[in-house]
Amino acid sequence: MAPKNKFTKEQIIDCAFDIAKVNGINSITIRKVAENLGSSIAPIYVNFNNVEELKREVIRKLIKVSNDILGKQDSGNPFLDLGVASILAAKKYRALFTDFILNPNTYLEEYDRGMEQTILAKIQSDQSLQGFSEEEVMTIFLKMKIxxxxxxxxxxxxxxxKELGEEQIINLLEGTGHDIITAARLRKENNND
Incomplete structure (x- = not known):
């Protein structure tokens, strides 16, 4: 007889996400999730075949959270919105963000695929990118993303x-974005002459 499921799949994912927020994605283990839930490992294995499947669900939750953060940014400047959302995520989910970006893993590619549609929609709405080809826009985006x-x-x-406050950080983002777009436009005009 299968073990009785004491926790919903969502509760297990939320618990794993909380672990990742504090210690990074690679700190998620079935045993640690069970311990944090005050349970045996059986309810986790009822919902997930292995820890990798659970980690993938945590990445899906991170994509949703990231989309929510990005959706709240509406400065009229899509690149600035993307930058501010990234900074907010880095502040709120420090360990997860650092682990995710700095440590070799297969999750970043999955995350990027999950965010691609939202990001592309934001970028395509940017009026300052009128006249650039799709390839040029993607190069500008890559530079800004870096x-x-x-x-x-x-x-x-x-x-x-320490003296660099939130307003100065946003100004830095906005100024750098403007500089990258201006340089790309000048390069394009010089190549057309």
Whole structure:
């Protein structure tokens, strides 16, 4: 007879997500989740075949949380919104964000695929990118993503100068985005001459 399921699948995912928020994605184990739930491992195995399946569900939850954070950003500047959302996620989910970005894993690719539609929709709405080809827009996005990821890591790990407040960080994001787009536009105009 199968063990009685004391916890919903969502409760188990939430527990694993809480573990990842504090200690990173690779800290999730079936035993640790069971311990945090005050349970044996049986209810977890009723819902998940293995820890990898549970970690993938945690990534899906992270995608949902990231989409929620991004959805609340509406400055009119899509790249700024993406950067601010990344910084907010790095602050709120410091260990998970750092572990996710800095440690080799297969989850980042899955996360990027899960966020792709939302990000592309945001980028395509940016009026400052009119006249650029899709390839040029993606190159601009990659440059901004590299900067924003580095800045988010620095924010998440308290590596920025203490006197640099939230407003200055947002100004830095906005200014860098403007500089990248301006440089791309100048390069495009110079190549067309």
């Amino acid at each position: 900067f924003q990821t580095g800045l988010s890591i620095m924010v998440g790990n308290n590596l920025l100068p």
